[in-house]
Amino acid sequence: MTTMPTDPPADGLGDGLGDALGDAQEAVDEACRAAAAAAYGWRHTEAFARGRVLMAIARRMLADLDELVATECAETGKPAALAEAEIRGAADYFEFYASLVHLPSGDVLDVRPDLHVYTMREPYGVVGVITPWNLPLNQAARACAPALAAGNVVVVKPAETTSGTTLALARMALEEGLPPGVLTVVPGPGSTVGTAIVEHPLVRKVAFTGSVPVGQSIGRIAAERILPLTLELGGKSANIVFADADLDFAAAEAVRAFTGNAGQVCSSGTRLLVERSVHDDFVARVVALARRQRPGHELGPMITDKQFETVQHYFQVAAEDGLVPATGGTVAVAPGLAERRYVEPTVYVGVTNDMRIAREEVFGPVLAVIAFDTEDEAVAIANDSDYGLVGGVFTADMSRAFRVAHAIEAGQVYINSWSTQSVQMPFGGHKASGYGREKGIEALAHYSQVKSVSVRIDPAPPRTAARSS
Numbered sequence: 001m002t003t004m005p006t007d008p009p010a011d012g013l014g015d016g017l018g019d020a021l022g023d024a025q026e027a028v029d030e031a032c033r034a035a036a037a038a039a040y041g042w043r044h045t046e047a048f049a050r051g052r053v054l055m056a057i058a059r060r061m062l063a064d065l066d067e068l069v070a071t072e073c074a075e076t077g078k079p080a081a082l083a084e085a086e087i088r089g090a091a092d093y094f095e096f097y098a099s100l101v102h103l104p105s106g107d108v109l110d111v112r113p114d115l116h117v118y119t120m121r122e123p124y125g126v127v128g129v130i131t132p133w134n135l136p137l138n139q140a141a142r143a144c145a146p147a148l149a150a151g152n153v154v155v156v157k158p159a160e161t162t163s164g165t166t167l168a169l170a171r172m173a174l175e176e177g178l179p180p181g182v183l184t185v186v187p188g189p190g191s192t193v194g195t196a197i198v199e200h201p202l203v204r205k206v207a208f209t210g211s212v213p214v215g216q217s218i219g220r221i222a223a224e225r226i227l228p229l230t231l232e233l234g235g236k237s238a239n240i241v242f243a244d245a246d247l248d249f250a251a252a253e254a255v256r257a258f259t260g261n262a263g264q265v266c267s268s269g270t271r272l273l274v275e276r277s278v279h280d281d282f283v284a285r286v287v288a289l290a291r292r293q294r295p296g297h298e299l300g301p302m303i304t305d306k307q308f309e310t311v312q313h314y315f316q317v318a319a320e321d322g323l324v325p326a327t328g329g330t331v332a333v334a335p336g337l338a339e340r341r342y343v344e345p346t347v348y349v350g351v352t353n354d355m356r357i358a359r360e361e362v363f364g365p366v367l368a369v370i371a372f373d374t375e376d377e378a379v380a381i382a383n384d385s386d387y388g389l390v391g392g393v394f395t396a397d398m399s400r401a402f403r404v405a406h407a408i409e410a411g412q413v414y415i416n417s418w419s420t421q422s423v424q425m426p427f428g429g430h431k432a433s434g435y436g437r438e439k440g441i442e443a444l445a446h447y448s449q450v451k452s453v454s455v456r457i458d459p460a461p462p463r464t465a466a467r468s469s
C-alpha cells in the first residue's frame with residue numbers, strides 16, 4: 001500500500017511549504033490509521049502464518065531480483081553486482097525473521113507458591129521506519145522484517161531519491177499475502193513526511209537510520225512523546241593493523257573497508273591505524289590496491305550530488321590541515337562516467353586523530369591513516385572518537401586480538417577480516433553512532449516490549465484429617 005503526498009509547488013515558499021506539510025501530514029495520517037486498523041489482525045495472526053508470509057516475501061524478492069536490481073541501480077548508480085548482493089541481503093532479513101516469529105518469548109518466574117508469574121513480549125503496534133539512500137532496500141528490510149516478525153505494523157519513509165525498491169517491496173508484500181495496512185510506504189521529504197511520522201500519535205516506536213543531526217532532531221520529538229527509538233547513525237570506525245598481521249590480506253581488507261559502496265556505508269573503516277614498524281610498507285600496499293578500484297567498475301558513484309559536494313568539501317578540509325593525498329583527492333574523470341559523479345579512492349597519510357578528516361564522517365571513499373606504537377595507544381586512538389559503530393583488528397596474536405576487540409568502544413568488531421557482517425549478528429552503535437540494535441535475535445527485543453502477568457492460585461482446600469485407626 002502506498003500513500004503519496006504531493007510535492008510543494010516550485011513557485012512559492014510560504015503557501016507551498018504549508019501545503020506540502022499539510023499533504024505530508026495527511027498522507028502519514030492515512031497510513032498510520034490504516035496501519036492501526038490492521039494491527040490487531042496481524043498481531044493475532046497465528047505465528048506460523050505470519051512466518052509463511054514473511055518467507056513468501058523473501059522468495060518473491062529473489063524471484064524479482066532483476067527488477068529490484070534495475071530499480072536500485074537506476075536510482076543510485078551503484079554497480080549491479082553490489083545492488084544484487086544488497087538485495088539478496090534484504091531477502092535474507094525476511095527469511096531469517098520468518099523463522100523467528102515465535103520469538104522473543106517470555107519466562108516463568110518463581111515468585112511465591114500461590115502465584116503463577118510469567119512474562120510475555122508484545123509488539124508496540126505502529127512502528128515508523130525512516131531510512132537513508134545508501135543501501136535503500138537493504139536498510140528498509142533490516143528494520144521492517146524484524147518489526148513485522150514481532151507482530152508490529154509498519155509505516156516506512158525511504159529517502160527521497162531512492163524510494164523505488166521500498167515501494168516495490170510493499171507492493172510485493174501485499175501480493176504475497178501481507179494484509180493491507182500492515183506495511184505502508186509514504187515517500188517524501190524528511191522534514192515533512194519524516195517529521196509527521198515521528199510526531200504521529202498512533203506511532204509507538206521509531207527505527208531511524210541516518211545522520212546524527214537528524215537522529216538528534218527525532219530524539220527531541222521522541223523525548224516529548226516518550227517514544228522508544230532505535231537510532232542507527234554514522235561512524236568513523238577504526239581498523240587497527242599490527243605488524244604481525246598477514247599484511248597482504250589486511251591491505252586488501254583495509255581497501256575494501258573504505259571503498260565499499262564508494263565509502264557510503266555507515267560501517268566503513270575510515271580510520272586506518274597502522275603499527276609504525278610496518279607503516280610505510282603497509283601504506284604502499286593500500287595505495288597500490290586503492291588505485292586498482294576503477295570508478296564506474298568496482299567503484300560506484302556518489303549516490304547524490306549533495307554527497308559528492310560533501311566529499312569535495314572534505315578534500316578542502318584536509319588540505320587546510322596540510323594534508324596531501326597519497327592517492328586520489330579528486331574527481332574521477334573517465335570515459336562513460338559523465339552520467340554520475342565519481343571520486344577516486346583517496347588516502348591521507350600522516351593524519352593525527354585530532355584532525356577533522358579523522359573525526360568527522362565523510363561518507364565517501366576517503367581514508368585517514370594514523371601511525372601508532374603500542375597496543376594501548378592503538379586502542380586509545382580508536383576510542384578517541386564521538387562515534388562507536390564498528391572496529392577491526394588484524395594481528396597474528398589471538399590473545400591481543402581478543403583484548404583489543406573487547407576494548408574497542410563499538411557495537412561490532414571484526415578480527416582478521418573487515419565487515420564480515422551477517423543477518424544473525426546484532427548491529428548498532430555506541431556513543432553518537434546510536435542506540436538500540438538491528439539484526440539478529442536481538443532486534444526482536446527492540447521491536448517488542450515486556451509485560452509481566454501475575455496470576456493468583458487459590459489455596460488448596462483444607463485437607464481432610466487423616467483417619468486414626
Ligand code: NAD
Pocket residue numbers: 130131132133134139157158159160188189190191193194195198209210211212214215217218231232233234235265266267361363389433434
Ligand atoms: P539523513 O539523516 O539526511 O536522512 C535519513 C532519512 O531521514 C531520510 O529518509 C531523510 O529523508 C529522513 N529525514 C531527514 N530529515 C528528517 C527529519 N527532520 N525528520 C525525520 N526524518 C528526516 O541521512 P542520509 O544522508 O540519508 O544518510 C547518510 C547517513 O546515514 C550517514 O550519517 C550514515 O552513517 C548513516 N547511516 C547509518 C547506518 C547505520 O546502520 N548505523 C546505515 C546507513 C546509513
